[in-house]
Amino acid sequence: MVNVGVIGCGYWGPNLIRNFNSLPGANLKTIADLDEKRLHQVGLLYPNTHKTTDHREIIEDPEIQAVVVATPMSTHFPLGSQVLEAGKHLFLEKPMATNSDDCRALNRLAAARGVKVMIGHTFVYTPAVRKIKALMDSGELGDVYYVNISRVNLGIFQQDANVVWDLAPHDVAMLNYLFEAHPVSVSANGRCYVQRDKGIEDVAFVTLEYPGRRLAHIHVSWLDPNKIRNCTFVGSRKMLVYDDVSPSEKIRVYDKGVDVQPHYHDYGEFQLLYRSGDIFVPRIDTVEPLKIETDSFLKVVSGQEENLSSGEEGLRVVQVLEGACRSIAEDGKPIPLKYDD
Structure with a gap:
């Protein structure tokens, strides 16, 4: 069982939350969003999941092994860096970052911490x-x-x-x-x-x-x-x-x-x-493609499946x-x- 935290409850985040919550191999432990109203609305569907407006609660939680970042692309690098620095696996929505140098930095950090990065290339x-x-x-x-x-x-x-x-x-x-x-x-x-x-x-x-x-x-x-x-x-x-x-x-x-x-x-x-x-x-x-993708992320994290949308592929895109x-x-x-x- 992989404990998962999700940062971002905006346009795409609720779809990721729904799919991770439905997977037998995942435990949706915490969701975070800066918008309290949006967080409350999404959270009503998941009464057993902790809600917070501070994403650091997810990053600093020792029980969470994997973090999903579904936020505006300008935040992908800073948030992704924090997740990887904490030694957690990262599912990062597309595009990976706003420039290739930031993508390289994320890949180096993942390699140094021994964790996986998957990019949300849903197709x-x-x-x-x-x-x-x-x-x-x-x-x-x-x-x-x-x-x-x-x-x-x-x-x-x-x-x-x-x-x-x-x-x-x-x-x-x-x-x-x-x-x-x-x-x-x-x-x-x-x-x-x-x-x-x-x-x-x-x-x-x-x-x-x-x-x-x-x-x-x-x-x-x-x-x-x-x-x-x-x-x-x-x-x-x-x-x-x-x-x-x-x-x-x-x-x-x-x-x-x-x-x-x-x-x-x-x-x-x-x-x-x-x-x-x-x-x-x-x-x-x-x-649903997103169900296949989120399930694949869990299998990549556990070493059961090849990572088809790795950080290296995210960099090339x-x-x-x-x-x-x-x-x-x-x-x-x-x-x-x-x-x-």
């Missing part, structure tokens, strides 16, 4: 994404040429980060997991419309190049009329569309494509052969985000990406 634990990985690994799609992603909605506007830092971590982490690789370069364009005075981009178009000339295009926006969570994977054999907001058919596999006639002597003989076959809708498990923002500042200039060994 790595989503059944639909795991199904996509199985289809890719089996060769069902053939060679994946490119991926086109839209993650847009009207809001939620953030005050301490632009839309790239807010939304793109999901997709970068997902693509890294699916490709088992990391981008070699990034280019991006973004604009500030609603929060122009603060210089906070609310829409951005990010292009990643992965090894093997694979491309991924990510459109993120807080300024769109509809909530869209859509990914299109175009492969040499088949194509796949992942619609995360679809209530039933989240994945559709299309037996569509184009083949070039292998032998021709001149342009007159050149032919493209179009394929348009069946549409396959695979069965997807209905388990942040390095991509930094490159994207640098590209935006330089009018879309491609930025080469290099990672720590």
Whole structure:
């Protein structure tokens, strides 16, 4: 049994609290938030859990072995550092920190204290994404040429980060997991419309190049009329569309494509052969991704499972985000990406 404390009862914290409370291997010992009203409202659902407005009660409690930090990203480094200094395992919401140097510092601290760090890259634990990985690994799609992603909605506007830092971590982490690789370069364009005075981009178009000339295009926006969570994977054999907001058919596999006639002597003989076959809708498990993720954290802490969203992976995602923002500042200039060994 792992005693868990949760810091942050805001937008995402209650979901983490609910899932850790439901796990047989976890004991939700304490929750903390600066907002007394919010803490009280969330706490009503967990009468046996201690509530406090002082996060240090969690960090200094010798009975708590693991701490969840679900607070604004500007607080991730200072709070994460305190947790690790106390020798406790850390579940830290995405993005890991506001810059790569802070990520490195957290990883060094975790190594020195002999504790685990997991970053909240929830899509790595989503059944639909795991199904996509199985289809890719089996060769069902053939060679994946490119991926086109839209993650847009009207809001939620953030005050301490632009839309790239807010939304793109999901997709970068997902693509890294699916490709088992990391981008070699990034280019991006973004604009500030609603929060122009603060210089906070609310829409951005990010292009990643992965090894093997694979491309991924990510459109993120807080300024769109509809909530869209859509990914299109175009492969040499088949194509796949992942619609995360679809209530039933989240994945559709299309037996569509184009083949070039292998032998021709001149342009007159050149032919493209179009394929348009069946549409396959695979069965997807209905388990909540956050339940899988929180359970995985407990197993990582106890050494039973590989850490798919480690601090090292969190650092790589942040390095991509930094490159994207640098590209935006330089009018879309491609930025080469290099990672720590």
